[in-house]
Amino acid sequence: MITAFSLFLFAIGIFFFFTATVGLLRMPDFYCRMQATGKGDTMGAFLTVTALALYNLHYGFTLSAVLVSLKIMFIAVFIFVANPTATHAIAKAGMDCGFEPWTRERRAE
Amino acid sequence: MKERYPDVTIETICRLLIPPIQLFALYVIAHGHYSPGGGFQGGCILGASFIMMFIAYDIGEVKRKMQEKLNTILCSTGVLIFAGIGLICLILGANYLDYGILHNILPVHQAKARALGTLGIEIGVGIAVTSVMVSIFLNIATAGEHEGEP
Numbered sequence: 719m720i721t722a723f724s725l726f727l728f729a730i731g732i733f734f735f736f737t738a739t740v741g742l743l744r745m746p747d748f749y750c751r752m753q754a755t756g757k758g759d760t761m762g763a764f765l766t767v768t769a770l771a772l773y774n775l776h777y778g779f780t781l782s783a784v785l786v787s788l789k790i791m792f793i794a795v796f797i798f799v800a801n802p803t804a805t806h807a808i809a810k811a812g813m814d815c816g817f818e819p820w821t822r823e824r825r826a827e
Numbered sequence: 828m829k830e831r832y833p834d835v836t837i838e839t840i841c842r843l844l845i846p847p848i849q850l851f852a853l854y855v856i857a858h859g860h861y862s863p864g865g866g867f868q869g870g871c872i873l874g875a876s877f878i879m880m881f882i883a884y885d886i887g888e889v890k891r892k893m894q895e896k897l898n899t900i901l902c903s904t905g906v907l908i909f910a911g912i913g914l915i916c917l918i919l920g921a922n923y924l925d926y927g928i929l930h931n932i933l934p935v936h937q938a939k940a941r942a943l944g945t946l947g948i949e950i951g952v953g954i955a956v957t958s959v960m961v962s963i964f965l966n967i968a969t970a971g972e973h974e975g976e977p
Contacts, residue, residue, distance in 0.1 A: 799840060803836060806836055806837065810837075
């Protein structure tokens with residue numbers, strides 16, 4: 719049961735990574751790519767790491783297994799807090815440097 | 828230099844994240860001989876937390892709290908701790924960095940003296956690596972013009 723649920727989470731996480739990669743490759747400019755990778759990577763990494771923490775428990779809830787799962791969940795929370803902030807910081811740095819967003823009239827190179 | 832606009836999101840998240848990062852760095856340094864990690868890795872994490880502070884806040888503002896003079900002194904102190912423990916072993920009659928001989932001057936038996944010697948070495952390496960990381964970052968980020976006036 720736990721294995722099935724963690725596989726389900728893993729599949730959703732892989733899907734988010736896939737959308738992030740597609741966005742990175744197909745979006746027209748810097749800000750759109752930041753948007754795609756920031757959201758997709760955060761959610762994908764969070765779901766994948768959560769699935770690993772769940773899968774770690776499939777032999778039973780011993781103390782050491784629960785502790786390892788807790789440590790993995792700390793990594794997940796760290797990614798969930800730090801990744802959007804890093805995306806925000808990079809986008810803000812681009813805005814401060816005067817990098818113009820893409821429009822349909824003035825196509826970026 | 829361009830005018831710097833303060834950003835609430837970045838500063839708040841840094842204020843939240845930097846203390847756990849520094850605590851984790853100390854854990855990696857102190858727990859290095861039982862698990863992956865050690866002086867170099869823990870020092871890198873500690874230095875990265877300072878670099879994060881430099882990125883999130885104004886460089887001059889943080890430099891008032893962590894001055895270049897203090898940084899240089901810390902760097903040489905780390906090397907002094909490393910080389911000093913090695914030299915103490917040499918003076919007591921063993922090889923360089925052979926901590927087992929330290930049980931002659933510490934009130935513990937030989938295995939414990941070895942563990943304590945390793946811990947001392949790792950603390951020295953951690954201090955040196957932290958200050959060198961901060962120093963490298965400052966030199967690159969300000970193109971070598973950070974000395975003197977903050």
